[in-house]
Amino acid sequence: xxxxxxxxxxxxxxxxxxxxxxxxxxxxxxxxxxxxxxxxxxxxxxxxxxxxxxxxxxxxxxxxxxxxxxxxxxxxxxxxxxxxxxxxxxxxxxxxxxxxxxxxxxxxxxxxxxxxxxxxxxxxxxxxxxxxxxxxxxxxxxxxxxxxxxxxxxxxxxxxxxxxxxxxxxxxxxxxxxxxxxxxxxxxxxxxxxxxxxxxxxxxx
Numbered sequence: 001x002x003x004x005x006x007x008x009x010x011x012x013x014x015x016x017x018x019x020x021x022x023x024x025x026x027x028x029x030x031x032x033x034x035x036x037x038x039x040x041x042x043x044x045x046x047x048x049x050x051x052x053x054x055x056x057x058x059x060x061x062x063x064x065x066x067x068x069x070x071x072x073x074x075x076x077x078x079x080x081x082x083x084x085x086x087x088x089x090x091x092x093x094x095x096x097x098x099x100x101x102x103x104x105x106x107x108x109x110x111x112x113x114x115x116x117x118x119x120x121x122x123x124x125x126x127x128x129x130x131x132x133x134x135x136x137x138x139x140x141x142x143x144x145x146x147x148x149x150x151x152x153x154x155x156x157x158x159x160x161x162x163x164x165x166x167x168x169x170x171x172x173x174x175x176x177x178x179x180x181x182x183x184x185x186x187x188x189x190x191x192x193x194x195x196x197x198x199x200x201x202x203x204x205x
Contacts, residue, residue: 002134005143005198016148018173026077028084034074035086039096041069045180046100049159049172050109062109063159066176073173079160083114094119099183101125101138124182131186132193142178144198145185150174
C-alpha cells in the first residue's frame with residue numbers, strides 16, 4: 001500500500017491561504033524581536049527562498065529565510081541583514097525543533113554563503129514514508145493530508161526585490177507554516193494511512 005496524489009487530483013483542490021500574521025524582518029532590531037518571539041516555541045516551520053538563476057553556472061545566495069509558528073511567520077531578509085550572530089545561534093540551537101522539507105537543498109545554499117552549523121532540524125521527507133506517503137513534494141504531502149493545494153506561482157519570482165509583494169509574502173509564509181502543520185498533524189496520531197482516500201494498491205501502478 002502507498003499513498004499518492006495525481007496532478008489531476010491536485011488541480012481540483014481549493015488553494016490554501018495563510019490567515020496568520022506575516023512579519024518582515026529586514027533590520028537587526030526586528031530580528032532580535034523575532035528571535036525572542038520564536039524562542040517561546042519548541043517546534044517551528046522552516047524554509048528558504050533564493051533568487052532564481054536562468055543562466056547556466058550562475059547561482060545566488062539565500063535571500064529569504066522563513067521561520068513560522070502556527071499563527072505567525074517571520075520572513076527574514078538575509079539579502080539585507082546577512083547572518084547576524086543572533087540568527088546563527090538560533091539555527092545552531094538543537095533544543096528548538098525546526099521542521100523543513102528537502103533540507104539538504106536549503107543547507108547547501110546557506111553553507112555556500114554562511115558557515116552556520118545547523119542543528120535541531122527535522123526533514124519531512126524522512127518522516128512521510130513511515131506513513132506510506134510516497135510523494136516527496138510539500139505541495140503533494142499537504143494535499144494528501146489536508147485536501148488543499150499550495151500554489152507554487154511565486155516560486156521563481158525575484159526574492160531579492162526591494163519590496164516583497166503580498167503574493168510573495170503569502171507564498172513564503174505558507175511554505176514554512178505548512179511544514180510545521182504537517183509535522184504536528186502526523187505526530188498527533190490523527191492521520192490513519194489506511195483511511196486516506198489517496199491510497200493506491202501497489203499492483204495498480
